[in-house]
Amino acid sequence: MTEGMSLRERKKFQTRHRLLAAATELFAARGFDKVSVAEIAEAADVSKMTVFNYFAGKEDLVLAPMEEHIGDVARVVRERAPGESAVTAVRRQFLAAVDARDPSVGMSDSPVVLGVRRLIQETPALLIRAHAFSMRSYALLAEALVEEGEEPSLARIAAAQLIGTRNALITANQLRLLAGESADAVAPDAVALAERGFDLLDKGLGDFATRS
Numbered sequence: 228m229t230e231g232m233s234l235r236e237r238k239k240f241q242t243r244h245r246l247l248a249a250a251t252e253l254f255a256a257r258g259f260d261k262v263s264v265a266e267i268a269e270a271a272d273v274s275k276m277t278v279f280n281y282f283a284g285k286e287d288l289v290l291a292p293m294e295e296h297i298g299d300v301a302r303v304v305r306e307r308a309p310g311e312s313a314v315t316a317v318r319r320q321f322l323a324a325v326d327a328r329d330p331s332v333g334m335s336d337s338p339v340v341l342g343v344r345r346l347i348q349e350t351p352a353l354l355i356r357a358h359a360f361s362m363r364s365y366a367l368l369a370e371a372l373v374e375e376g377e378e379p380s381l382a383r384i385a386a387a388q389l390i391g392t393r394n395a396l397i398t399a400n401q402l403r404l405l406a407g408e409s410a411d412a413v414a415p416d417a418v419a420l421a422e423r424g425f426d427l428l429d430k431g432l433g434d435f436a437t438r439s
Contacts, residue, residue, distance in 0.1 A: 300393065303320040313437075314389070332400065335404075375438075
């Protein structure tokens with residue numbers, strides 16, 4: 228993952244990963260509310276100020292990686308090729324992410340990633356914010372479709388179906404990985420389920436938002 232990075236970029240990446248790992252381990256052991264930023268800094272062998280240089284607050288130590296992907300679906304739809312529908316573009320990106328074992332589609336079995344997923348499920352404040360990220364993804368996708376001239380009400384309906392399908396597929400992947408299966412074992416079924424899910428969606432939306 229650090230290939231092609233400069234020495235400075237590698238050090239920043241390593242520090243960020245160390246902070247995330249330390250925070251996840253402490254949160255899992257004692258609970259989100261009972262761990263301080265100072266304790267996370269000490270566990271990662273950095274200063275408290277360094278923590279805030281990388282993350283705005285304690286919640287961001289859990290949710291920052293997820294927040295980075297809020298605009299993924301809208302971006303994929305905006306960048307799709309002529310003749311490609313919104314459904315086809317989102318399907319293509321999702322399957323590529325499964326193949327890459329990308330955490331953003333629930334396909335990473337890294338202990339740190341799985342620890343974060345468990346923590347979010349067990350912490351109401353984090354779960355609420357994660358849900359807000361999903362709603363923001365939906366809003367950004369609807370905006371992208373409206374910008375292309377789609378009727379706002381239909382754009383919102385289509386965006387809800389696309390985001391809802393992705394979320395259901397991601398949840399299915401995460402449940403199996405959290406139950407102890409490896410990403411490599413889950414991947415073939417994840418691809419098959421995604422194909423079935425997007426097929427159902429394609430029958431409903433079909434050529435909607437096909438770029439001319």
